[in-house]
Amino acid sequence: MTRQDIEKEVRNIFLREFEVENPEMEVNLREAYGFDSIDAIELLLEIEKFLGTELTQEEKKLAMDIRTMKQIIDYIEMLAKKRKTATEKN
Numbered sequence: 593m594t595r596q597d598i599e600k601e602v603r604n605i606f607l608r609e610f611e612v613e614n615p616e617m618e619v620n621l622r623e624a625y626g627f628d629s630i631d632a633i634e635l636l637l638e639i640e641k642f643l644g645t646e647l648t649q650e651e652k653k654l655a656m657d658i659r660t661m662k663q664i665i666d667y668i669e670m671l672a673k674k675r676k677t678a679t680e681k682n
Contacts, residue, residue, distance in 0.1 A: 595665065598665050598669055598672070601642050602661065602665055603615070606661075609634055609638060610625070610627070610634075617660065617661045617662045618660050619661070620659045620660060621661070632658075635664070636655060647671070
């Protein structure tokens with residue numbers, strides 16, 4: 593899974609779930625699009641579907657400070673790498 597794949601899926605999620613077309617990478621989602629805590633929970637559920645695994649409580653806590661599209665993509669990229677490393681060790 594490449595960073596481009598992740599960005600494409602995140603943009604699809606935003607369009608499908610939040611009706612936000614082409615959100616800017618560095619804009620605060622709360623301020624620009626009214627993104628709230630309910631939206632954040634929905635986004636985490638969509639991330640779980642995308643990754644095909646449940647997020648741990650620690651991973652969910654890490655998401656609490658995310659404010660921009662770039663941070664979301666960085667976060668998913670980190671999770672994907674973590675899962676790939678764990679899979680390779682097994």
